[in-house]
Amino acid sequence: MDIQLKKGLLELMVLASIKYEDSYGYKIIQDISSIMEVSESTLYPILKRLEKQKLVKSYNTTYNSRIRKYYKIITKGREKLSKATEDYEEVKRMYAFIKR
């Protein structure tokens, strides 16, 4: 798959993985990897970027007497996901045109 396309989709996949509940690095990878291959070193810059763009928020919480960093989707992140869902129909039409 095209790198840029994969990158964009990965961001959306990460957002989608925390759509219903907050999650942490390891679990995000586990959730995504059944659909799309993602390494720990790929996820880190994505999480940083999503945080910087204010699409997600991170917070630390204690788990088993250690700190675990959780990621929470915020309004702008949800908006991005809805926009992607809207874009999907348009993209589908474009691919139908490419494939014909």
Add this chain to the structure above:
Amino acid sequence: MRRKEFLKKLEQELKFYKKIDTQEIIYYYEEMIQDAIDEGQNEEDFIASLGPVHSIIRNMVGDEEFIHEVKRSNNNSLTTLIGGTVKIFAFFFYGVAIFTTFIVALSIIISGIAIVFQSGIYIYANSLILSDYILIGGLILLGIGITLVGISIIKSTLRMSKSIKLYIIRKTKQLFRKKEVNNYE
């Protein structure tokens, strides 16, 4: 590799990227490893699955946004000034390595051919007994073998040329970065 060793190695390599939050990346991997262990994965197996430290960093800095941060943080550092020099040195080392390998391989091939050729001349010029033929037959096979070794060296060098180039560039960069870190510390 165990967790402590891996994290130490990661920290050492990240030192070269100034202003990147090394500690945060260390926490990220520490948490990742602990979560994997809690999920029943073997510590060493999981760390091995993360790949080599240099690949991890390369993958992270391969991210455009991230590399932008790296570049910005290194703007006033020696890396920017010596970037071109590093490349020139790396390509010089690469050239020398490839040239030497080819010369060695070529001389092996020539030696092999020479043995075969000389054996042929020897058979042609002398009336030989059976044991001489056996000996010379062995020599011819040896010559062919040596020639094939030379050819396979050239073939594998060509096949691996990209990895060799990357390896040399990485090592040269490390060499210069070590210098840079020492200068700044």
